[in-house]
Amino acid sequence: MVHATAAIVSQGDEIVLGQTLDTNSRALAGRLMDLGIVPVEHVSLPDDEAAIAACFARLSSSVDLILCTGGLGPTADDLTRAALARAMGRPLVEDARSLERIRAWFAGRGREMPEINRVQAMLPEGAAAIDNDHGTAPGIAARLGRADVFCLPGPPAELRPMVERFVAPVLRPPAGRTVRTGVVHTIGLGESDLASRLKNSPRGDLMERTRMPLVGTTASGGVVSARVRYEGPEPAERAGAIVAGLVAHVRDLAGAYAFASEGAPHESLPAAVIEALRRRGETLVVAESCTAGLLGSMIGDVPGASVVFLGGVITYHNRLKVELAGVEAGVLEGSGGARPPGAVSGACAEAMASGARARCGAGWALSVTGIAGPGGAVEGKPVGTVYIGIAGPTGVIAGGVSSRRFAMGGDRRAVREWSARSALGMLWLALVGEPAARMLRQVDEVG
Structure with a gap:
């Protein structure tokens, strides 16, 4: 199974309603790009079992990889486990090893596990638990349709170590495809001004969507950024050099307004x-x-x-x-x-x-x-x-x-x-x- 495309699902009313900033999706997308796997869709869902299950079912026929964050806590509004089981058509079963790890987590802090946390040891039949060394919520790994599915807890301090230890090592990006990115940040320029400079570059229209690397612009809080992405067959070192050369050219076009580029020690x-x-x-x-x-x-x-x-x-x-x-x-x-x-x-x-x-x-x-x-x-x-x-x-x-x-x-x-x-x-x-x-x-x- 090759993981060429991915979808990232963020689950929770607090995210859909804007009460919590979803930083996990950005971190996961960046990590996937580093690996050469292209995220093609981001989805935010409320605490609704049917909606989450329907989303899993839909995505499982269109992408190779689904990463889901949130909804693995012990309360009634944590519905990811049940939704995944529903999408798979399987019952939830208790994982004895996960239950013991949760009990040990509480014992290590001088507490007895509350009965409410027992539900965190449940996972769809046929799925596998992913160890969580920093909290009580195990992750879940499963197969659904054409997609490998990884459900992970929402707290970044738990999610990110689990991604690095258990998820990233088993991902299989397409052979012969390299993805590299770069960015130039500017202050004082409007997005249209920067775009005009990019379109009228001595090298031609850098924003033409048929070009590779691709160049686009984003704006946030007065900072306008030019983002560069290479996706193709070049070896990693060559692809990195191509992106670095274009980033340098974009910075020249922006002139004094450019204050940083990605990877610089002083990016903000x-x-x-x-x-x-x-x-x-x-x-x-x-x-x-x-x-x-x-x-x-x-x-x-x-x-x-x-x-x-x-x-x-x-x-x-x-x-x-x-x-x-x-x-x-x-x-x-x-x-x-x-x-x-x-x-x-x-x-x-x-x-x-x-x-x-x-x-x-x-x-x-x-x-x-x-x-x-x-x-x-x-x-x-x-x-x-x-x-x-x-x-x-x-x-x-x-x-x-x-x-x-x-x-x-x-x-x-x-x-x-x-x-x-x-x-x-x-x-x-x-x-x-x-x-x-x-x-x-x-x-x-x-x-």
């Missing part, structure tokens, strides 16, 4: 910025209003950030903009009847950045101030209006400080996340020598 935008600062021996601080610490959190999520990240200030209230960031009161309140720029302005963003940089003794500073919504809009400044300031060496930033106005879309969360990433994008462009490069959602001042 915050990590790429931190590494660039580290190489320059420079430091960074932040001053945040509407993002309320989100920018600093993104930076602090990167291991080793403390090498360059000194910290920052959250100046949500105007008083703290004055006291902590050094913004002059006249910027916020005006004097002599003159209308001030206000807290949501380029003047305020620049004062926050330059003040934070000077007071914290950093090489660079980023600031964010804006209207995240849903309220707070004023004439000329609708919800989503955000100003981002950057202060740095005068040899890079003319005058040592500058700002940009952005029109962010979406709800409050989206505005804040886009603002934080755009701030990092501004710093990235400055660090690679393009501080004036125009960015996605950047708008010009009116009047």
Whole structure:
């Protein structure tokens, strides 16, 4: 049996309703691609035995491999076991070895196995149990139609070791077919802009669907990525070289907006910025209003950030903009009847950045101030209006400080996340020598 195609099934009301993010499907798809097995379908199903059984039956006639996650717990809404048995036309039977392992798992923690967990030792007649060394739910391996079926528990800490130890070693990708992938991440470019660059490449239309490798684009939270996939007869080393060469070309097309490619040690935008600062021996601080610490959190999520990240200030209230960031009161309140720029302005963003940089003794500073919504809009400044300031060496930033106005879309969360990433994008462009490069959602001042 050759596993040329696969389907990934994620089971659970919480996934269908969006209450839980399905990270398992992404991890499984990536692992299959590494092995040369192409996932052709992803399915999310509710806790409905009939629907799950019908899905198993349908997929078993169209793919060679089915990987199912979730629904193997001990409660009434864990229905994968029963659904698979229904699809196979077999009864559920108790697996004595699995039952003993579950009892031992509880005994090892000084507890007696609750009777409710006994159901986890049940599996369809003719199926085999897959050991779970990190939890109480054994997996299930079975044959259904033309497909090999592997049902695995949902918690990633249980699923991933089981895949590596028991599933991956028995998979049989097609001989003579290699699959290799690559990706280039960009910030500040729109998806249509990046697509235009790819279509008008000196090598021809890279997005033409008859080409190999295939190239496509995806967008998420301000980051637009070009994804490269080779699938063909070339040996793994040659296929990898083909993908690497095309990734390098795509990165050249994206120019300064490209901040990372797959396999790079610093693949995320915050990590790429931190590494660039580290190489320059420079430091960074932040001053945040509407993002309320989100920018600093993104930076602090990167291991080793403390090498360059000194910290920052959250100046949500105007008083703290004055006291902590050094913004002059006249910027916020005006004097002599003159209308001030206000807290949501380029003047305020620049004062926050330059003040934070000077007071914290950093090489660079980023600031964010804006209207995240849903309220707070004023004439000329609708919800989503955000100003981002950057202060740095005068040899890079003319005058040592500058700002940009952005029109962010979406709800409050989206505005804040886009603002934080755009701030990092501004710093990235400055660090690679393009501080004036125009960015996605950047708008010009009116009047």
